[in-house]
Amino acid sequence: MNPDSPRNPQTVAAGSSFLSVESIWRDIRFAVRSLLKAPGFTVVAILLMAVGIGANTAVFSVINTVLLKPLPYPDPQSLVHLMNTGDQGSFPGANVPKYNIWRQQTGIFQQVAAYVIRLHLVEAGKPSSFNSHQPREPQ
Numbered sequence: 813m814n815p816d817s818p819r820n821p822q823t824v825a826a827g828s829s830f831l832s833v834e835s836i837w838r839d840i841r842f843a844v845r846s847l848l849k850a851p852g853f854t855v856v857a858i859l860l861m862a863v864g865i866g867a868n869t870a871v872f873s874v875i876n877t878v879l880l881k882p883l884p885y886p887d888p889q890s891l892v893h894l895m896n897t898g899d900q901g902s903f904p905g906a907n908v909p910k911y912n913i914w915r916q917q918t919g920i921f922q923q924v925a926a927y928v929i930r931l932h933l934v935e936a937g938k939p940s941s942f943n944s945h946q947p948r949e950p951q
Contacts, residue, residue, distance in 0.1 A: 894906065894914065911924070
């Protein structure tokens with residue numbers, strides 16, 4: 813190889829984007845030797861990387877399922893969320909009689925469905941369970 817050639821590793825300037833296979837292998841061997849000299853650091857580094865990769869995978873799985881995947885319905889863009897409106901403003905959800913009215917007397921929707929969110933709290937050692945839309949008296 814010509815000593816003045818830009819591909820000669822001895823003439824490559826620092827910061828150049830050109831890397832030879834030989835220099836990569838030299839860096840890998842140096843990294844392995846350094847990690848073998850400090851086994852405690854190596855174990856901690858590997859464990860931290862494993863926890864980081866696991867956390868990243870878990871967060872991506874949740875985001876993918878909740879935000880990125882389409883809903884498992886034939887026509888998800890046609891779903892609506894019905895709200896109650898009244899003197900006190902609007903709020904999500906309805907009681908059973910209101911739901912039955914929506915279900916029986918509507919000609920606009922193909923189907924009407926309902927769901928309930930149950931909350932479970934423990935206060936002062938006493939468990940309590942209630943629906944999310946039910947007001948709760950402080951104890």
